[in-house]
Amino acid sequence: MxxxxxxxxxxxxxxxxxxxxxxxxxxxxxxxxxxxxxxxxxxxxxxxxxxxxxxxxxxxxxxxxxxxxxxxxxxxxxxxxxxxxxxxxxxxxxxxxxxxxxxxxxxxxxxxxNADSPGEVQWIDEAEVANRLKRLREERTWTGRRDGDRGHFSLAGAQPKMALLFDGKRWGVPSGRRATTHILKPPMPHLRGTTENEYACLRLANHLGITAAEAKVGKFGEEVAIVVTRYDREIDKDGVVRRFHQEDMCQALGVHPAVKYQSEGGPSIEQITNDVLRYATDPEADKAAFADMIAFSFLVLGTDAHAKNFSVIHLPGRRMFLAPLYDVLSLVPYDNDEHERRRLRMAMKIGGYYKFSEVLPRHWRRQGELMKMDPDEMIARLVALGEKIPDALSDVVKEARVEGLKEPVLDTVLDGISARGKAIVQQYSA
Structure with a gap:
């Protein structure tokens, strides 16, 4: 039955x-x-x-x-x-x-x-948020919800995370028709400073003109987490959280998450542009924005730019737009071995090549052709982003200092991205 x-x-x-x-x-x-x-x-x-x-x-x-x-x-x-x-x-x-x-x-x-109920919120203090983050950090398969919590959630991704509601003053566990507003992720255990790393990458993207998810480093007692404001939520003038529909590129293309990487049979950059973004409300603008996101991942040595880390937002009236960038982590501070760095691979091919070290200007031009773009525009976008990195990094540093961030990895990330950006601009401007 x-x-x-x-x-x-x-x-x-x-x-x-x-x-x-x-x-x-x-x-x-x-x-x-x-x-x-x-x-x-x-x-x-x-x-x-x-x-x-x-x-x-x-x-x-x-x-x-x-x-x-x-x-x-x-x-x-x-x-x-x-x-x-x-x-x-x-x-x-x-x-x-x-x-x-x-x-x-x-x-x-x-x-x-829940037929006649707007939903409920179980408010929790910051000590309880810290306790939950600690458990999630130590027990990475935990649900993020305690026995007795009425509200439940599901979020995709390989890293543990939990979703909560924040009303501007208090954190809470919503249930029924009430929606979560923020995603909290504890640091990865095997890489130092991943929270500050992701914060820096998302802030840098925004300062480079790439629309990225709003994020900050949250401190809850002895625990830290990257706190991301959900772009698929909005709080209206009455304080009600509204949901916006979105789907990732694996969903849009009907692909199982087990094959999210192109090397495993998952979507390519050109599939995303030609089979998804071509149907966007402004396809040329979204194609250009997506090209910038790919170029940014290349500049910061981001190895996880697979199809599930890009999404589209659906709005009434058959309107569809590329979603903000999210889940970006630079491997610059963790890769001190030149031999290992040369083996690092991207999640999707650039002009037929996966390894960062093997991608040359001609491969970016080839990728532009595959995306039905002007081949030289791909190079121009990469170089333009690289040239803006120094000023953008300066803004990120100022913001980080204002927010009291002192994790040493933050400096390593920013210095490494600066050096890589300069090298790429020199190589691609020759």
Missing amino acids: SKFMNVLMGGVPIGRLEQMDTGVLAIEYADGWLAADRVQIPLSMSLPLAAKKHSGAKVANYLWNLLPDSDQTLQKWGQIYGVSPNSAFALLSKVGEDCAGAIQIVTDEWMAA
Whole structure:
């Protein structure tokens, strides 16, 4: 017998998710959603509104992309919630209340219990935030929620993280229809200063004119975390948190998260531009912005710029835009061995090459051709970003000092990116 759940977008039911007795997954859009001409937002580009019902791998892949990218974490969550870790449907029946974008995937029982309620918030003090971060840092497969918490969430990615609501003064665990507003990630255990590193990269991107997620280094007692303001949330004038729909490029292309890297069969830069961004509201602007994001990852020695780390935002009226940059980490401070540095690979090819050390100007031109851009524009964008790095870094340093950041890795990151930027500008301007 089939099992069903409800799919909400911005709190509005848009369809029913079905798990057939064969295990096959399907999504059927509600008639009212298909008729809502002013809205016209699909669950995913890979699950278009042109068809009332979709089933099979693309539905399953969309759901898996809402969950953590760690088999260990999924196994642990399966144990905690008493469901199969091999079933995205079963896992989301427990944690689908607050997902990326405007989506909530919830049971009929949840719908009945929350029919007339705007949701609740369990407020916690900073000491409790610190306790949760400490546990997440030490027990990296933890859910981020304690026994007794009513609200649950799911976030994709390989690194442990938790989502909370911040109202400007207090942190809280929302439940029901209430949404989280911030993502908190503890440092990685095997690399020093990753919190300050990600902060510096996102701030630098913004100062270079690349739209990036707003982030700061949060200090909670003895714990630190990168605190990222969710760009898929907005607090309205009445203090109500609104959800915006978004999906990552794996979801948009119907790809399972296990193959998010191009070398494993995942999307390429040109697939993202030609099969996703070509349908954006302003495709040329978004293509150029995406090219800048790729160039930025190259400049800062970012090895994790795969398809799941780029997204699009869907808005009513069939409008779609490239989402802000997020999840950027520079390997500059951790790579002191020249031999090892020459082996570092990008997540997606530039003109047919993965290794940073092997990419030359002609490969950027080739990449421009593959993206249906002026080949010389790719070079020009890379050089322009590199030339702006010194001034942008100066702004980042000032901000970091104002915020009291003293982690030594921060200086190493900034100095290393500065040197790499100068070298690339010299090489590509010759």
